[in-house]
Amino acid sequence: MMNWRLINSGFADAAINMAVDEAILLAHSAGKVPPTLRFYGWQPAAVSLGYFQRAMSEIDFDQCKERNIDVVRRLTGGRAVLHDAELTYSIVVQEDDPLIPKTITASYRYFSNGLLVGLRELGIQAQMTVPAAAYGQRKKQPASAACFDAPSHYEVTVEGRKLAGSAQVRKNGVILQHGSLLLRFFAEQFVELLRLPSVEKRQQTAQMLKGRATAIEDVLGRTVTWQEVYHPMPEAFGAALGIKLVSGELTEEEKRVSKELASTKYSQDFWKMLR
Incomplete structure (x- = not known):
């Protein structure tokens, strides 16, 4: 059974969160760290833009500033996500790792199994569904800038409603997949941040x-904490992915690179306004 590194980063701001994901990707690509599963949260709340998304035409930056909500651009594609009350995960592993299915679609399914097992431990029977729109079977509707309106390869749903959104990029022969598991959902608050x-x-x-x-919280009908939702996830991912997770920390080099990336890239307007 292959050893992966498990990191619980706790809470950080948007620039640091995205910079750490990239720093791990770079370190793993260089063979300096093992495959890594990381869990984290966001403080303050933030909107993340997909790599190809237009910033000014879709996000109301003045509203974000007024509400103390960060804006950051991800390395991964997809649409905007409001990161507030959620458990976020990221996975970094070589594309040619023998455990990883070769196609992007199959790898989404493989990674998402960890979420399904963890949710089961929390008392939630979630499913993995392939939305009809992914195959062009749904009538085209005007889409919003919001991620949870967008069909993806395999969605984690409960009774047909999306509970987790994930996105993936492949760079330097390495997969980075990260995703959001919503503790609470603030549709009205999110919509206020979109240019409509x-x-x-x-x-x-x-x-x-x-x-x-x-x-x-909607599914369980009660409040939950970040720690409560995190608790079953490492064991669930280990069992579902067939890996052994070993608790670890970022290396000194990863810490240095992530601080550098946060200050020179992810917090900078040139990156946010890339499109």
């Missing part, structure tokens, strides 16, 4: 998101 033409459009988008997404 009218109050009516905001209301419509909020209602649509509520119909398509859910959160752990």
